[in-house]
Every structure is written in C-alpha cells, then in structure tokens.
Amino acid sequence: MFELDVRSRQPIYEQLIEKMKEMIVRELWQPHDQLPSVRAMAKQLMVNPNTIQKAYRELERDGWIYSVPGKGSFVAARPKEPNAEAIAAVHEQFIRLVKEARFLGVTNEQLWQWIIEGEEEEENNDSTRRRDENV
Amino acid sequence: MFELDVRSRQPIYEQLIEKMKEMIVRELWQPHDQLPSVRAMAKQLMVNPNTIQKAYRELERDGWIYSVPGKGSFVAARPKEPNAEAIAAVHEQFIRLVKEARFLGVTNEQLWQWIIEGEEEEENNDSTRRRDENV
DNA sequence: CAACCGTACTATAACTAATAGTACACTTAA
DNA sequence: TTAAGTGTACTATTAGTTATAGTACGGTTG
Structure with a gap:
C-alpha cells in the first residue's frame, strides 16, 4: 500500500x-x-x-x-459542490509555490508542463475509475 | 515589515x-x-x-x-545557474498541490489563471524595484 | 455471546521549540 | 585603543508536541 x-x-x-x-x-x-x-x-x-x-x-x-x-x-464521497474553503487553502499554497519557482528561474511554460505531466499520469489511472460502488 | x-x-x-x-x-x-x-x-x-x-x-x-x-x-545574489536541487523540491510540492486542486474540481484553466495572477502582481512591484526598500 | 469496530481517556518517555543567559572573535567608528 | 555592534556557539530550562502503552466503553456483526 x-x-x-x-x-x-x-x-x-x-x-x-x-x-x-x-x-x-x-x-x-x-x-x-x-x-x-x-x-x-x-x-x-x-x-x-x-x-x-x-x-x-x-x-x-x-x-x-x-x-x-x-x-x-x-x-468520503467527492463533494458535488466545490469546497471553497479547501480550494482557497490550496490556492494560497499554490501562489506561494509559483512565486518561489519563478524566482528560481522556472518559466510559465515549464509550470504549464508540470501541470500537463500530472494530468497524463492521472489519465493512466482512468481504467480504475469505473466504479463498483458496493458497500 | x-x-x-x-x-x-x-x-x-x-x-x-x-x-x-x-x-x-x-x-x-x-x-x-x-x-x-x-x-x-x-x-x-x-x-x-x-x-x-x-x-x-x-x-x-x-x-x-x-x-x-x-x-x-x-x-544572497540570485544564482546564475539554475539550482536544480531547489527546483526539484518545488516541483515535487507543485505536483502534489496540482493533484489536490484538480481533485477539488479546479480546472487547468483555473490553475493557469492562478499563475497569471501572480505574474501581474509581480509586475506591479516592478516600480518599487529600483528603490532600496529595506527593513 | 464473541470478535470486531471507532472513540476517549490517562500516563509516560522522547523530542522539539522557545526562552534566558554567557561567551568569543570579528568589524567598525569614535 | 576602546566601545559598540556583528555573527556564532554554547549551556540550561520551560513548555509543547509526538509517539508510545494501556484501559475502557458503546456500537456492529455473525
């Protein structure tokens, strides 16, 4: 695990x-x-x-x-309504991290690439997304 | 301060x-x-x-x-060579945060918006960049 | 009933954070 | 040269956190 x-x-x-x-x-x-x-x-x-x-x-x-x-x-079930509080918390961390990355010389294009990479990995897990929602 | x-x-x-x-x-x-x-x-x-x-x-x-x-x-002086170690550390945190944001329903477009927002704020600080704004 | 489950306590040891105080070598300006 | 200010390195103490150990209680399941 x-x-x-x-x-x-x-x-x-x-x-x-x-x-x-x-x-x-x-x-x-x-x-x-x-x-x-x-x-x-x-x-x-x-x-x-x-x-x-x-x-x-x-x-x-x-x-x-x-x-x-x-x-x-x-x-827990994935909340249908966006959890504004949780998103705000992530947003704050995200901003801080982007600033630090940019200071280190990371460009917006590279940041975008980092986002895309994660998405590709997530798509590979799509096969598991077919749910058997017993229990 | x-x-x-x-x-x-x-x-x-x-x-x-x-x-x-x-x-x-x-x-x-x-x-x-x-x-x-x-x-x-x-x-x-x-x-x-x-x-x-x-x-x-x-x-x-x-x-x-x-x-x-x-x-x-x-x-310290801003390093001329990209600090690979520091960037790798930021990259790891960034990936984790993007995944959590996406789970909360944040789209790639919104993530990109977050990146742009930070950039605009940074440009606003350009005018103060010449002054010695210490302490 | 017996065997699980989450949950709530107490108590203890180990570790960390923060404070207080002292000391030393170095730099700067009077 | 002296005095003040600097980073740095210690010791010691207090308070808070982390992790452990053990006990206990009520709810669920077979």
Missing part, C-alpha cells in the same frame, strides 16, 4: 495523512471504500494505534473520510 | 523563514541588502535572538542569505 519513514523529521501521522490523501486523489481508493481499521493499519505499519487514530481524526475533520463507530472508516 | 503569530501552531522560526523568502522572491529585498541584525530583528519582532538565529542559519544553508561575522547578514 504505502510506507512510512519513522525516522523522518515529519511526524508519522502527517506522513500518513499525505499518503492517504494521495490514494484518494489518485482514485486508487474510491468513495465509500472501507479503509483498514485503526488497529489493522497500526499493525500493518507497525506504529501505535493512537497515531493512526490521530490521522483518521484529522482526515475526517477535513472531509476526506468518514467513520462509523462499530463499523469502520470509509473514503 | 511583517508580523509573526506567536500563537500559531507553526513554529516562529518557520514563519520567519517563509516571510523572509517572500521578501526576497518579491524583490522587496535586493541582493546584498543588509538584513536587520539577529539582535535587532529579535527586538523588533519581540522574540528570542536564538529563534532569529535559527531562521538565519537555515536561510543561509539553503542559499537565500549569507552572513559575515562581525559585519552582518545579507541577501
């Missing part, structure tokens, strides 16, 4: 949040897919269940997953 | 690094401009000199500023 670097300066729970976001963004995890339980994930990644729980809690707070006590945790 | 949020979850020295990078990227601070001394900056921002020193140390390590013992700290 993915691996964590327990020696990293970045906290484990933050690494986990990023990895799980990536699985959802790349649609390797589909809406309403059941996630590994807190205890199972802890066992698999060999970290403490409380650390997993912390990551799950933040992901739920930000709308990436939802949890049902007694049943499990699941990938 | 700028302000810090001492109550933020983000460490003070990290906030300071970001703010100073922004001053350099937006060219409000020019190469070889002298920066406020560690002690002066600490006094102005009302934080501990050691915290300032930590930020300066990292900025120097990453090539944003340079320090001369006994003289002071200064904005």
Whole structure:
C-alpha cells in the first residue's frame, strides 16, 4: 500500500495523512471504500494505534473520510459542490509555490508542463475509475 | 515589515523563514541588502535572538542569505545557474498541490489563471524595484 | 455471546521549540 | 585603543508536541 519513514523529521501521522490523501486523489481508493481499521493499519505499519487514530481524526475533520463507530472508516464521497474553503487553502499554497519557482528561474511554460505531466499520469489511472460502488 | 503569530501552531522560526523568502522572491529585498541584525530583528519582532538565529542559519544553508561575522547578514545574489536541487523540491510540492486542486474540481484553466495572477502582481512591484526598500 | 469496530481517556518517555543567559572573535567608528 | 555592534556557539530550562502503552466503553456483526 504505502510506507512510512519513522525516522523522518515529519511526524508519522502527517506522513500518513499525505499518503492517504494521495490514494484518494489518485482514485486508487474510491468513495465509500472501507479503509483498514485503526488497529489493522497500526499493525500493518507497525506504529501505535493512537497515531493512526490521530490521522483518521484529522482526515475526517477535513472531509476526506468518514467513520462509523462499530463499523469502520470509509473514503468520503467527492463533494458535488466545490469546497471553497479547501480550494482557497490550496490556492494560497499554490501562489506561494509559483512565486518561489519563478524566482528560481522556472518559466510559465515549464509550470504549464508540470501541470500537463500530472494530468497524463492521472489519465493512466482512468481504467480504475469505473466504479463498483458496493458497500 | 511583517508580523509573526506567536500563537500559531507553526513554529516562529518557520514563519520567519517563509516571510523572509517572500521578501526576497518579491524583490522587496535586493541582493546584498543588509538584513536587520539577529539582535535587532529579535527586538523588533519581540522574540528570542536564538529563534532569529535559527531562521538565519537555515536561510543561509539553503542559499537565500549569507552572513559575515562581525559585519552582518545579507541577501544572497540570485544564482546564475539554475539550482536544480531547489527546483526539484518545488516541483515535487507543485505536483502534489496540482493533484489536490484538480481533485477539488479546479480546472487547468483555473490553475493557469492562478499563475497569471501572480505574474501581474509581480509586475506591479516592478516600480518599487529600483528603490532600496529595506527593513 | 464473541470478535470486531471507532472513540476517549490517562500516563509516560522522547523530542522539539522557545526562552534566558554567557561567551568569543570579528568589524567598525569614535 | 576602546566601545559598540556583528555573527556564532554554547549551556540550561520551560513548555509543547509526538509517539508510545494501556484501559475502557458503546456500537456492529455473525
């Protein structure tokens, strides 16, 4: 699935949040897919269940997953209405990054190329987009 | 100049690094401009000199500023050769951010708009580019 | 009922951030 | 030469965060 670097300066729970976001963004995890339980994930990644729980809690707070006590945790449905708050947060980071890139000599054409590259990779994952939305 | 949020979850020295990078990227601070001394900056921002020193140390390590013992700290010259390492780091963050934005429903056209917006703002700063706008 | 599930606690150790203070070598100007 | 200001490197302490360990409770499922 993915691996964590327990020696990293970045906290484990933050690494986990990023990895799980990536699985959802790349649609390797589909809406309403059941996630590994807190205890199972802890066992698999060999970290403490409380650390997993912390990551799950933040992901739920930000709308990436939802949890049902007694049943499990699941990938959230993709919001139909654009999430203005989330987009604003990404926008702010994006602007800051573009300025830094431009300062380093990266041209707009190169930035555009970076955007296109990501899109091509995403299209390769289209085969998985056919959804079986059971559960 | 700028302000810090001492109550933020983000460490003070990290906030300071970001703010100073922004001053350099937006060219409000020019190469070889002298920066406020560690002690002066600490006094102005009302934080501990050691915290300032930590930020300066990292900025120097990453090539944003340079320090001369006994003289002071200064904005580094813009590297003539593209800094491949720094660009790669920005590229990685950029890709991750684009994917998240696209997941939130942001189109390529909007991403391009975000890039252009930043460029227009930068051009507006061109008029101030001749003045010594320090501290 | 038994075995799962999420969730909420307490407690502890390790690490980091921030502060306070001291010291030293260097540069500059009086 | 002296005094003030500079970066830099330490020690020590406090506060907060991270990760661990363990316990407990209610809901769900077979």
